[in-house]
Amino acid sequence: MQKSYLKNSRMDSVTNNMVPKEETIRFILDYSSALSVIDYKMMKFEALLN
Amino acid sequence: MKQSTSSDALLVSAYMKGNESALAELVTRHKQRIFSFIYSKVYDRDIAEDIFQDTFIKVIKTLKRGAYNEEGKFLPWVMRISHNLVIDHFRRNNRMPKFANNTDFNIFSVLSDSTLNIERQIIKGQVEDDVRRLIEELPDDQKEVLMMRIYKDLSFKEISEQTGVSINTALGRMRYALINLRKVIEKHNIILTN
Numbered sequence: 001m002q003k004s005y006l007k008n009s010r011m012d013s014v015t016n017n018m019v020p021k022e023e024t025i026r027f028i029l030d031y032s033s034a035l036s037v038i039d040y041k042m043m044k045f046e047a048l049l050n
Numbered sequence: 051m052k053q054s055t056s057s058d059a060l061l062v063s064a065y066m067k068g069n070e071s072a073l074a075e076l077v078t079r080h081k082q083r084i085f086s087f088i089y090s091k092v093y094d095r096d097i098a099e100d101i102f103q104d105t106f107i108k109v110i111k112t113l114k115r116g117a118y119n120e121e122g123k124f125l126p127w128v129m130r131i132s133h134n135l136v137i138d139h140f141r142r143n144n145r146m147p148k149f150a151n152n153t154d155f156n157i158f159s160v161l162s163d164s165t166l167n168i169e170r171q172i173i174k175g176q177v178e179d180d181v182r183r184l185i186e187e188l189p190d191d192q193k194e195v196l197m198m199r200i201y202k203d204l205s206f207k208e209i210s211e212q213t214g215v216s217i218n219t220a221l222g223r224m225r226y227a228l229i230n231l232r233k234v235i236e237k238h239n240i241i242l243t244n
Contacts, residue, residue, distance in 0.1 A: 018086045020102045025077055028106040032073050037114040044115050 058124035091136045105132040177242050192227035195220050
């Protein structure tokens, strides 16, 4: 009884097995592959190369 | 196999040296904790996906710029970034409250987009072309009055002044122009609706 009152019902919906979608991961990895940072005279430029 | 046992610091270092698979390993290793953390704050799967993605975009930019200096504390650093992005999300939402539709009321039932979609734009263009071609077939005097009234938006008084005919004649020409257009449209079953 005590347990059911102490348990946060909202937390029940958050399982520890939640993972992002595969396409989100793919996007991140593709973004990383495409991004290159170019150093030029103390400055850094980001370039996305597809 | 060697990579899966590498510490985060080693993977971060490898990634900063250009080893892209090190990032994949880091993401795989920590995605569940980071995503669950974000979801536990926002309770919306789509928003959690967005924040997770933005978190790693920041991580990637920082690492590629060589600006990371917290070796050995990769996960707490990423969690801090995601925490800040969650705060940004709530700040943004407070400034611009989100209206969520429910089964009783849908905001799109009262809001509509009056702009034409591409298909309707094309149809509108075709209808206007057809009308223009039909007008070209009218006798010159009728065509002149119709063009001045509809396209140049002149009053019948102005039309009578410019064409040198009486207002009644201009009105009559306009009437016949419309009658003739209707006749041609009906005769050829031309559909002029969008």
